[in-house]
Amino acid sequence: MLVRDPVVDVFFCVWFFLFGACIGSFLNVAVYRLPRGKSLAYPPSFCPCCGHFIRWFDNIPVFGWLKLGGKCRDCRSPISVRYPLIEAITGIFFGGIFLAAVFLLPEAGVTVLAALTLLTAGMMTVFFGAVLICFSKRSVL
């Protein structure tokens, strides 16, 4: 019988949440730029109101938005709650699926759980992204 360390499970759960939030941050970029035919790589993230580039420490998924109170650091114009929401939802896909896998497959090793998490959460994220892009094309978001 395989005995996993709960501390390792919690570590991986938090790690997968943070990893998923980073994927969600990229998803935000893709959802905004792809339907508009813009590059995913350039320019770096910027405020659409004042044009200032977002500093790296303000661009940390979920926490950056919370730290700034949902407003641009430079011009104080509001930043949509959609950004941290998509980051958090994607983070929950990854962290939550890892947590579910821990409980559903208590005999599995962490490598198997991580692989299942990446596969399942990855597919959910692609589907989520496709849905968001469809709504973005309709100008709902």
Ligand SMILES: [Zn+2]
């Ligand atoms: Zn601004």
